[in-house]
Amino acid sequence: MEELSLAVTKLRPPPPPGQLVRRSRLDDVLDAGVDGQARLILVSAPAGSGKSTLVASWSTGRPENVAWLQAEASDSDPARFWSYLVAAIGKVHPIAVDLEPVVAGSNGDDFVVVSALVNALADVAVPLVVVIDDYHLIGNGSVQRGVERLVELCPYQVTIVISTRIDPPFRLGRLRVRGQLAEIRGADLRFDxxxxxxxxxxxxxxxxxxxxxxxxxxxxxxxxxxxxxxxxxxxxxxxxxxxxxxxxxxxxxxxxxxxxxxxxVDKDDLRRLLETSIPEQLSGALVDFVTGTTGGAKWLSDTAGRNQLLIGLDRTRTWFRYHHLLRDLLRLEAHQTFPERIPELHARAAEWFESQGDLGQAIVHRLAGGEVHQAAQLLLFHGPRLLAGGQTETLRSFLDQLGDVAKTLTGCALFYGWCEFIDGRYSLAQDWLDTMDDVAPEDFDRTPAMSLRINISLARGDVATALDDARRVTATDQLISFPCDLATITGVTYAWAGQAEEARRVLRLAVDKAAAERFRTAHVVALVHQAVVDFNDESAASAHHAAAAALDAAQKFGLAAYHVVAPAYAIRARTGGDPARARADALEAVNLARRACIDLGLGFVLTVCGDTLVGQGDPAGMPLLAEARSVLARCPDPGIAGRHLARAESRHGLTEVRGSRVAVLVEQLTERELAVLRYLPATMSQRDIASELYVSLNTVKTHCRAIYRKLGVADRKAAIQAARDLNLL
Structure with a gap:
């Protein structure tokens, strides 16, 4: 049983209670909302008002397909929320297979996922009702923003129903004015x-x-x-x-x-009630294991028959949960009655979930029971699953609860590094890599960390450091034996370094591995950077074809709105023959790149799009080139992006610097000049280089001027890329 095995209880409405009351006056409001094609039906009322029972019983009588998601607090992780919502819709329409990789590959990016989901729903010919129950448990701004966008963009045949204790932070007034909102409030839900x-x-x-x-x-x-x-x-x-x-x-x-x-309640029942308040959801086998008794399944069924505060979660009456009011009281009583047994109960629950393969729930209970080291060991196995599923917020939450223990384990330090990197905190990501190195044993294999290490270097605009690591990777068979993300980022590095032959070889391998592993984001990234390689080789036709192929794949995979495809839009704009299409592509590229691209990608996109627009006489192009200069100035070594900027500025009379690729040396470099050249990619000042070579600062400055002249460039960054082109670095 995987960590999401209990999803079956989240993806269907709860079965009706024993005393179900049909409330036709409220059913009529819900019916009118769907029949009137309201975009959102909001059922907002305090706890215990009967919201879930109302919506669940009403939905069984509707002719439309109904997708149901029972939200939980842990669903505030964007990737987890969208995975569940896609799975819920997938139970009634076959869209999950195509959209699940989009959610995981984009880390639950609301812009990407909602765009792909809306496109998929547009192809659904029959009406659909999508219910999200207990929506008040969702506290993530990205999820809130995405759900509101989903409500606004959903096709007419789709109705969103949200059941919640508090109003969601949507612009409800706008929906009311447009007649797109139906509402049931606490006063409406009062029983007569x-x-x-x-x-x-x-x-x-x-x-x-x-x-x-x-x-x-x-x-x-x-x-x-x-x-x-x-x-x-x-x-x-x-x-x-x-x-x-x-x-x-x-x-x-x-x-x-x-x-x-x-x-x-009799003594035995009370003890079992208190002990079983520890897990969020209950089955007979879990009850027996936690309490050390037998007959748990029958006890749950009998108790639910007598007490509507024990709620069935499936029609087979296998899984149950306590109403939150009763659960909270039982937990309070348990802590007051036998506080010393609480850790033991959590340990039993953790052991049971671990035996079922549900490591996520096992970690929750290990942490709740104070077994931090055991939780950390489980996280070493579960962490890669969370990363692969894009659930970085869930992973970070677990790591934060480990406290200082996370700093003592190489795997946890690496997970923290990925979380920081994905959130755009590159310095903190590097700090965690350093922590990993500090605590790693001598025989520790650092290859799994190499992908993150290279990503951080590229994110900082340091192509030279990334290239050193990429060369270490390709010097072995690691690309074959490790997942496709390592091959992808290695190929991307060679592309930014202008190493065309190596870039093409590694990116071809990355495409094949990504296709085999169904890692669609890596697949698209590899295709995009194949277009970058062709564009840098000044092969317009090949670059245009490669960019179009990358965008076609992105469209097919639901990733056309993801920022990673921005360079492909930019290249298609620069190499296309239709001015109107080129302008549209350029604007789309800039829009996507500004959402999340690292400086290298953003600077490249701004450069190529600015070049395209200036060439069309569009005044919007010049500010883009100026912005590109500012962005790439932050990069210690921008690789080919810097050269393309210099080329564009020269072409449009902004500078006198030659921006074309260096074919031959103007004059051979001396041994001392070569020695200085080898230090230029490092983040060292000229004074530091002088100290390293035991020469004066003036000597280094003289050598640098000679290097720039012989390479036909004007500055250090351009000299580094020119030297790479000539295989001097």
Whole structure:
């Protein structure tokens, strides 16, 4: 059982309770929302109002296909949320196979995922209702932004239903004005007397109408309050006296549950209730393992039959959960009754989940039980799965809970490095790589970290350092034996360094490995940089063909809106023959590159697009070239991006620097000049180089001027790339 095995309980509506009350007046509101093609139906009310039961029972009577997602707090991780939502829709329409790799490959990027999801839904011919229950548990801004965009862009045949305790941070006013919002609020969900009679069933058969009216008033129509009253009414010696004393508001619910419910449960049942409050969800096998008893499945079924606060999660009555009000009380009572046993119960739950292969839940319980080192060991195996699925926020949460232990394990340090890198904090990512090196044993294989190491160097605009590492990788058979991301970033490095032969060889391998591993983002990145190599070789036709192929693949994989394809749009713009299409491609390239591209990619895209637009007489081109100069100035070694900028500036009369590739040396470099040249890619000042070579600063400056003159360039960065072109570095 994989970590997401319990997803089956998240991807279908809960089965109806034993006392289901059909609420036709509310069903009519929901029906009108769907039939009127509202983009969003919002069911917003406090806890215990009956939101989930209402929407679930209503959805079973609709002719449309219904996709259901039961949200949890852990779904605030964007990749996890979108994976589940795609899986939910995939249960009724076959879109999950194509979209799951998009979610993982983009780390749950809301712009990319929603664009791909909307395109997929546009091809769905039949109406669809998508329900997200307990949406208030989602606290991530990226997810909120994406869901709002999904609501705005969904095709007319798709209706989004959100059940929540608090309104989502959407622009609801705009939807109301447009007539695209249907709403059910807390006041609407209050049970009237007739509905309460149906909800309580046999518990109120002996009550006269006046007492039932009084009970509804006391509970203020609150579903959970009425259910709790029903648990006690049948035992009450005087129903009228009980109703007079009853308060069904949630402020007093803990006291009521403790005094009126737990006090009446026999000793064995109470112990089992308290012990089973530890896991979020329960099955018979899990109950037996955690409590050390037998008959857990029957106990769950019987308890759910008597108590609507134990909620079934599937129609086979295998999985259950406590209503949050009861769960919170049971946990509080457990901590007060046997605090010393709480770690043991978490350990048992962790052991069971681990035996089922659900390492995510096992880690949750190890951490909750204070077993930090055991959790860390599990994370060493589970971390790569989370990274592959794009769930970096979940991974970071686990790492943060490990505390200082994460700093003592090479694998955890590497995971932290990836989390920081993906969030754009490159210095912190490097710090974690340094931590990994510090704690690694002598025989530690650093190859798994090489992909991150190269990525960090390129993100900093340091092609020279990245190239050194890429050459170490290709000097062995590591590209064959490791996942495709290593081959991809190695090929990308050779592309930025202008090493065409090596770049093409490695990128071909990366494409093949990415296709075999179904790693679509790596596949597209490799294709994009094949176009970069052809463009740098000044082969316009080949570059145009390669860029178009990359964009076709990105479109096929649902990644056409991902920032990694920006260079392909830029190259297609520069090498195309249609001015209108070229301008559109250039603007799209700049828009995507500004979303997340590293400085190398952004500088390259700004350069190529600025060059294209200036060539068309478009005044928007010059500011792009100026911005490219500012961006690439931040790069210690921008590789071919710097040369393309110099070439474009020269072409448009912005500088007198020659920007073309150096074919031959103007004059051979001396041995001392070659010695200085080898230090230029390093992030060392001329004074540092002089100290290293035991010569004066003036001597180094003289050698540098000679190097620039002989290479036909004007500055250090251009000299580095020219020397690479001539195989001097």
């Amino acid at each position: 007397t007739d509905e309460a009679s149906g909800l309580l069933g046999s518990a109120v058969r002996s009550l006269d109408r006046a007492l039932l009216d009084q009970l509804c008033d006391r509970a203020e129509g609150w579903a959970a309050g009425l259910v709790l009253a029903g648990l006690s009414l049948e035992r009450a010696a005087d129903p009228g006296e009980f109703i007079e004393a009853f308060r069904g508001d949630d402020q007093l619910i803990v006291e009521y549950l403790r005094d009126e419910f737990l006090a009446t």
